Amino acid sequence: MENSPKSGRSGDIRELVRLEKEEAERSFESHRFDARLSTRIREATEERAAAWPVFLRRPAPVVALSLVLLALAGFLLFREHSASPFQQTVRTISAVLAEAGDGQKPNERADANQLIRAAEYTDFGWALKAVFYACERQALGNINLTDSLSLIFQKKAPQALSIGDRKNRLSAGEEQPRLRTDEEFRMFFIVFLKKLEEV
Amino acid sequence: MISLTAIQPIIRIGARQEIEGIAVTSADKKELFEQVLENRKTVFWICLGYARDSVEAEELAQEVFFKAWSRIDSLRTPERCREWLFRVARNTCLDSQKKKRLRRLFEANSPREARDEKTPEALIILRDELRLLKQAVRALPNKMRSTFILREYGELSYQEIADILGIKEGTVMSRLNGAREKIRERMKGLSHGK
Numbered sequence: 001m002e003n004s005p006k007s008g009r010s011g012d013i014r015e016l017v018r019l020e021k022e023e024a025e026r027s028f029e030s031h032r033f034d035a036r037l038s039t040r041i042r043e044a045t046e047e048r049a050a051a052w053p054v055f056l057r058r059p060a061p062v063v064a065l066s067l068v069l070l071a072l073a074g075f076l077l078f079r080e081h082s083a084s085p086f087q088q089t090v091r092t093i094s095a096v097l098a099e100a101g102d103g104q105k106p107n108e109r110a111d112a113n114q115l116i117r118a119a120e121y122t123d124f125g126w127a128l129k130a131v132f133y134a135c136e137r138q139a140l141g142n143i144n145l146t147d148s149l150s151l152i153f154q155k156k157a158p159q160a161l162s163i164g165d166r167k168n169r170l171s172a173g174e175e176q177p178r179l180r181t182d183e184e185f186r187m188f189f190i191v192f193l194k195k196l197e198e199v
Numbered sequence: 200m201i202s203l204t205a206i207q208p209i210i211r212i213g214a215r216q217e218i219e220g221i222a223v224t225s226a227d228k229k230e231l232f233e234q235v236l237e238n239r240k241t242v243f244w245i246c247l248g249y250a251r252d253s254v255e256a257e258e259l260a261q262e263v264f265f266k267a268w269s270r271i272d273s274l275r276t277p278e279r280c281r282e283w284l285f286r287v288a289r290n291t292c293l294d295s296q297k298k299k300r301l302r303r304l305f306e307a308n309s310p311r312e313a314r315d316e317k318t319p320e321a322l323i324i325l326r327d328e329l330r331l332l333k334q335a336v337r338a339l340p341n342k343m344r345s346t347f348i349l350r351e352y353g354e355l356s357y358q359e360i361a362d363i364l365g366i367k368e369g370t371v372m373s374r375l376n377g378a379r380e381k382i383r384e385r386m387k388g389l390s391h392g393k
Contacts (some may be wrong), residue, residue: 013332013351013379013382014351016328016329016332016349017332017352019247019325019329020247020329020332021244021247021352023253023329024243024244024247024252024256027215027253027254027257028240028243028253028257030239033239033257033260033261037261037264037265038259040261040265041265041268044265044269068359075295175308
């Protein structure tokens with residue numbers, strides 16, 4: 001310290017820096033530095049580990065989280081149990097048509113509830129067929145709608161019919177029905193309604 | 200060499216809690232942090248260049264190593280951990296200075312550094328010169344200041360400085376010359392205007 005550079009002002013910057021470092025180094029205790037750092041790291045680690053339970057202990061976030069979960073569950077339930085307008089129409093018509101039967105043999109699926117299931121489109125298709133049989137018998141028009149319907153039902157179709165249902169139908173000797181997609185069925189239904197008007 | 204035994208158990212605990220089941224990664228992390236810790240003196244010196252005194256420099260160095268420990272997983276090239284660490288140090292110091300500047304805006308009447316009138320004359324002269332140097336370094340433009348501090352306080356090579364700052368070695372040299380020149384002028388001005 002005694003050999004302080006008088007020349008510092010004019011230029012020996014490096015020497016001044018060296019002296020500053022030397023002085024600072026005296027107050028720098030490695031052990032204390034390490035101890036402080038390790039304490040800080042330990043605290044941060046513990047804090048991080050405890051972060052989730054602390055969050056759960058606070059009432060406001062828990063209430064908010066519960067509300068969000070309830071809302072989500074409600075939304076999912078609502079979505080599960082509410083059908084689209086088109087599906088609702090299909091269900092209603094299916095039930096009504098099923099009541100009518102095909103007029104040729106006893107209706108085995110008269111129970112409307114049975115129709116409102118995954119295979120409802122197919123059931124609806126079969127019910128429609130029954131209506132057309134009735135139409136034909138009463139000679140309401142010259143268009144052979146039954147044939148065209150059968151063709152459409154047999155050619156296209158996603159395989160949404162339950163395996164059990166399919167097996168039942170196969171064992172009953174029925175021709176395997178095929179299910180259409182929503183969009184196809186919607187289009188088909190519009191065409192059908194138009195044709196029905198013509199009839 | 201400073202013992203790392205104080206840090207090691209904590210790193211092990213941290214690794215077990217955070218990345219359970221990835222023993223290799225936690226071992227790597229520990230080893231890497233040990234490597235990083237070897238540079239604590241250099242980091243302290245770099246911080247000293249930016250700080251007002253050694254107490255502040257130590258605080259900054261603590262912050263640097265804490266950040267290094269927290270972010271060590273993001274280090275992609277372990278062989279360049281020195282360069283990475285010094286970059287963390289520089290950024291930490293610059294951030295701290297920004298915060299201090301903001302604080303000063305709200306605390307306009309902050310007390311000045313106390314001066315020990317009882318210290319020997321030589322010490323007073325040295326303190327005075329160091330204070331002038333600090334002021335002059337602080338007054339340097341950011342880029343020049345970083346270059347100067349990394350070289351004079353951190354004692355890094357031109358190549359290392361160039362890598363840290365993302366500039367060419369030639370630029371490092373010209374910035375250093377410029378910085379020294381400015382410091383000299385500033386110190387002269389400050390001492391005359393005292």
